[in-house]
Amino acid sequence: MRDGQAPMVRMESIVKRRGQADSGFELRVPELRVDTGEVVALIGESGCGKSTLLDLIALILAPTSAVQFRLHLAGEGAGQDLAALWARGDEGALAALRREALGYIPQTGGLLSFLSVRENIRLPCRIKGVSLADRELETLAKRLGVAECLDRKPHALSIGQRQRVAILRAIAHGPRLLLADEPTAALDKPRARAVLADMNALACQQHLAVVVVTHDLDLLAEHVDRAYTFDLERLSESETRSTCRALDDAKRVIA
Amino acid sequence: MKTHRSGHARLVPALAAAHLRHDWILTLCLVIALTAVIAPLLVLLGLKHGTIETLRERLVEDPVYRELRPTQTQPYSEDWFAQVAAWPGVAFLTPTILPLSSVVQVVRADETTSLFDLIPTAAGDPFLLENGAPVPGENEVVLTAEAARLSGVAVGDRLGVRVSRTRGGRSENVQAELKVVGVLPIGAGTLTRIYAPLAFVLDVESYKEGYAAARRGWPGDTPDPYPSFDGVVLLLDEPLSPIVRTGAIIQTGFARIGEITRDQAEALLGLPIPQRLHAYDLSTPNTPITQSNIRAIQTKLRGREPLLLPYVRDLELIGADGRPWRPAGLSVDAAQAARLDLPPVPWGGFQARRERAEELTSVLWPTDAEANADSGVGSDMGLDSNPDADTRQGADDGIVVTSPGRTELSFVLRSLGPSPVSEPLAPIELLGILRTAQDRAVAYVASSGRFEMQRAGYRGFRLYAASLDDVPRLYRRLREQGLEVDAAIEAIERIQALDGGATRLFWLIALLGLCGGTAVLVASLYAAVDRLRAELGIIRLLGLSRAHVAFFPIVEGLMIAALSLAVSFGAYGALATVINRSFANELAPDERFCALPASLIAPIVLTTLLLACLAALVAAWRSTNIDPSEVVRAD
Numbered sequence: 069m070r071d072g073q074a075p076m077v078r079m080e081s082i083v084k085r086r087g088q089a090d091s092g093f094e095l096r097v098p099e100l101r102v103d104t105g106e107v108v109a110l111i112g113e114s115g116c117g118k119s120t121l122l123d124l125i126a127l128i129l130a131p132t133s134a135v136q137f138r139l140h141l142a143g144e145g146a147g148q149d150l151a152a153l154w155a156r157g158d159e160g161a162l163a164a165l166r167r168e169a170l171g172y173i174p175q176t177g178g179l180l181s182f183l184s185v186r187e188n189i190r191l192p193c194r195i196k197g198v199s200l201a202d203r204e205l206e207t208l209a210k211r212l213g214v215a216e217c218l219d220r221k222p223h224a225l226s227i228g229q230r231q232r233v234a235i236l237r238a239i240a241h242g243p244r245l246l247l248a249d250e251p252t253a254a255l256d257k258p259r260a261r262a263v264l265a266d267m268n269a270l271a272c273q274q275h276l277a278v279v280v281v282t283h284d285l286d287l288l289a290e291h292v293d294r295a296y297t298f299d300l301e302r303l304s305e306s307e308t309r310s311t312c313r314a315l316d317d318a319k320r321v322i323a
Numbered sequence: 324m325k326t327h328r329s330g331h332a333r334l335v336p337a338l339a340a341a342h343l344r345h346d347w348i349l350t351l352c353l354v355i356a357l358t359a360v361i362a363p364l365l366v367l368l369g370l371k372h373g374t375i376e377t378l379r380e381r382l383v384e385d386p387v388y389r390e391l392r393p394t395q396t397q398p399y400s401e402d403w404f405a406q407v408a409a410w411p412g413v414a415f416l417t418p419t420i421l422p423l424s425s426v427v428q429v430v431r432a433d434e435t436t437s438l439f440d441l442i443p444t445a446a447g448d449p450f451l452l453e454n455g456a457p458v459p460g461e462n463e464v465v466l467t468a469e470a471a472r473l474s475g476v477a478v479g480d481r482l483g484v485r486v487s488r489t490r491g492g493r494s495e496n497v498q499a500e501l502k503v504v505g506v507l508p509i510g511a512g513t514l515t516r517i518y519a520p521l522a523f524v525l526d527v528e529s530y531k532e533g534y535a536a537a538r539r540g541w542p543g544d545t546p547d548p549y550p551s552f553d554g555v556v557l558l559l560d561e562p563l564s565p566i567v568r569t570g571a572i573i574q575t576g577f578a579r580i581g582e583i584t585r586d587q588a589e590a591l592l593g594l595p596i597p598q599r600l601h602a603y604d605l606s607t608p609n610t611p612i613t614q615s616n617i618r619a620i621q622t623k624l625r626g627r628e629p630l631l632l633p634y635v636r637d638l639e640l641i642g643a644d645g646r647p648w649r650p651a652g653l654s655v656d657a658a659q660a661a662r663l664d665l666p667p668v669p670w671g672g673f674q675a676r677r678e679r680a681e682e683l684t685s686v687l688w689p690t691d692a693e694a695n696a697d698s699g700v701g702s703d704m705g706l707d708s709n710p711d712a713d714t715r716q717g718a719d720d721g722i723v724v725t726s727p728g729r730t731e732l733s734f735v736l737r738s739l740g741p742s743p744v745s746e747p748l749a750p751i752e753l754l755g756i757l758r759t760a761q762d763r764a765v766a767y768v769a770s771s772g773r774f775e776m777q778r779a780g781y782r783g784f785r786l787y788a789a790s791l792d793d794v795p796r797l798y799r800r801l802r803e804q805g806l807e808v809d810a811a812i813e814a815i816e817r818i819q820a821l822d823g824g825a826t827r828l829f830w831l832i833a834l835l836g837l838c839g840g841t842a843v844l845v846a847s848l849y850a851a852v853d854r855l856r857a858e859l860g861i862i863r864l865l866g867l868s869r870a871h872v873a874f875f876p877i878v879e880g881l882m883i884a885a886l887s888l889a890v891s892f893g894a895y896g897a898l899a900t901v902i903n904r905s906f907a908n909e910l911a912p913d914e915r916f917c918a919l920p921a922s923l924i925a926p927i928v929l930t931t932l933l934l935a936c937l938a939a940l941v942a943a944w945r946s947t948n949i950d951p952s953e954v955v956r957a958d
Binding site: 119120123126128129159160163164166167168170172174175176178179180181182183187191192194195196221249 | 341342866868869951955
């Protein structure tokens with residue numbers, strides 16, 4: 069495909085159903101794309117399926133059905149047919165894509181308690197099989213203001229510090245796509261703003277595409293290139309359907 | 324991604340190790356829990372091996388328990404020994420002789436003596452070797468502890484032994500100096516015994532029986548058999564008065580003298596007796612008459628010109644055709660023959676030992692077939708039924724006969740001419756020797772044409788089975804041969820049952836312990852995985868597959884097991900040292916109460932690790948079910 073035109077992530081008519089017999093939730097994604105270098109926001113109330121959509125993109129949740137689900141990395145020809153990989157259940161290939169191309173910032177940091185901060189940051193590099201020079205790590209840590217806690221265990225860190233370390237860990241191995249699940253939910257606004265600013269600065273610097281889940285769009289309105297929201301329908305007492313829809317002008321909506 | 328596989332193979336153990344280090348209190352608890360299972364099992368195994376093996380080696384592997392002893396003395400042939408020695412499961416077999424023939428006097432430094440049993444031994448004797456003594460060579464002996472104590476000698480000393488016998492009413496003895504090359508421990512028995520090579524024992528036996536042992540310079544007889552008789556017919560020209568008659572046999576070894584009729588005398592001798600002679604029968608019930616008895620009576624009756632003709636009753640020879648016949652025996656010089664109205668016999672008068680051996684195996688064959696019939700045994704005379712009898716009796720190849728006796732004798736009689744009487748006539752010494760051969764083992768040596776006394780022969784054996792398990796089989800096999808043998812069958816079965824019971828008990832406890840240990844691991848690892856759900860989910864999220872994550876609890880299980888093994892072996896080592904020290908008084912220097920054989924260490928380690936792996940499988944399965952999308956989000 070032609071460079072610049074093929075979206076990094078392309079989803080068409082993807083359905084994810086989850087739930088038990090008595091209560092069902094169905095997420096429909098008629099169309100979604102993430103281009104290289106873009107910051108895409110998934111906005112909605114809790115329970116609308118925005119985290120589900122993020123996990124689909126993060127390749128840790130299998131779509132129930134998908135017409136088109138592709139991941140296209142620069143210089144990689146036709147890209148990966150993720151729908152086919154999921155259909156095949158190719159666990160290894162999906163895991164490989166996760167470690168090669170994705171960086172994920174969980175809601176609560178998701179640091180491994182038994183590794184030091186430094187080891188946590190290095191872990192994706194070790195999994196990917198690339199090296200990260202100490203100096204580079206320390207430079208990044210300095211930028212995010214966590215240089216002094218590199219040799220501590222995560223439990224000795226404040227929540228803000230943990231989130232910063234999580235961001236550092238998510239980008240240390242040079243992913244192409246950064247996924248963030250309400251990374252600032254546990255922080256107060258000024259702090260959250262600062263963390264998000266840092267995240268965006270790093271993503272921008274490394275030309276990463278970013279997909280960020282938030283219910284608080286104004287925190288990052290200034291950075292967002294594209295936004296999706298969700299329309300909830302109550303089909304019956306137990307059935308809920310959420311349809312993903314692009315917001316035409318995210319910045320305007322916030323304003 | 325394939326290129327990172329090996330990286331992941333190292334990464335997962337590194338993560339697992341980091342987790343164990345981080346959660347060190349939990350790790351310590353797990354290691355203590357597993358050590359609490361493994362260490363006692365190691366000590367138990369060590370005790371089982373140490374104690375039971377020590378007992379086993381002391382009792383079960385004591386060669387005494389592998390011995391099969393004959394309970395009766397009876398003759399055994401060389402062939403029997405060759406045969407039995409080749410049986411599977413026979414580790415050692417040596418002949419023994421009559422117990423009475425194997426007693427020697429040990430002469431102490433102060434010239435006092437005491438009687439010791441002499442036991443034959445040979446190369447490979449497990450009783451000596453397993454009791455730490457060498458097998459004695461020529462002129463060497465091994466003593467039991469009691470024998471060494473009583474004789475006051477130690478290894479390296481010389482032991483003086485005296486072998487004594489009574490010959491011709493005189494006591495004789497010889498001495499030998501033997502080197503003591505070994506003393507058995509007290510545990511090997513409390514009897515006063517001397518173990519010596521079989522050759523020496525046989526020499527002692529020979530000497531005691533009156534023979535020479537030329538090899539040792541011990542004097543004695545050559546092994547010529549002596550003739551013995553059932554009685555003597557005394558022929559006199561004048562009858563004896565009753566008083567003279569009674570006095571005549573005093574101190575001659577004869578118990579009875581009785582006047583007999585001519586017919587009775589002829590029946591005893593198988594010879595015609597001239598009417599002018601008076602016949603008396605001299606005999607001793609149940610006792611053979613020998614040359615010395617005959618000499619004695621001859622001396623007593625000097626002057627009366629006694630004619631003393633020994634006789635043998637009921638002696639039969641078997642011809643080549645299998646028919647029995649009875650010879651008459653007579654050895655007289657020409658003058659005596661004349662008194663009997665008989666022609667001289669070619670072999671002359673009575674000689675207990677004849678220089679010319681062939682004189683003994685001579686016969687005069689009757690030509691008169693009628694006479695044979697008259698004798699009442701004619702039809703049984705073997706040659707009579709042969710139409711060529713006349714030609715054969717003159718032939719040089721002689722007459723092949725067999726004498727049934729203690730040992731069957733086959734030899735060839737040379738026919739020297741016609742018999743002057745109705746019976747085949749042979750030297751009376753031949754008949755006497757054949758009579759002796761009915762009680763004693765006599766052999767006919769064809770090459771020299773001589774009869775020889777056989778040695779008393781082997782009357783028993785010392786047999787050791789290769790292992791305990793061979794004992795019952797050999798026991799049955801010997802019993803099948805009709806031999807009465809004694810073996811520690813019951814003791815063996817008891818000890819084997821004890822050993823089997825102890826082994827079963829150990830495995831039962833081990834099984835219980837292993838179950839407990841495995842359960843501890845299963846539960847702990849499962850709980851660890853459950854606690855680590857979120858973190859394992861993150862690891863998956865970061866790009867490890869299910870398989871890699873499943874590896875995590877397995878590696879942890881192996882690490883915990885390895886740590887526990889290290890601690891357990893340390894604990895075992897400390898405890899074993901304490902146990903062995905505290906029982907040191909009751910143990911021989913190389914014995915240990917608690918000992919783990921090195922060969923068992925690898926199996927123990929492998930089994931433990933394998934069980935840890937198996938225990939971790941449940942947790943591994945659990946870890947593969949972790950869905951990263953469920954755990955990355957704190958609810």
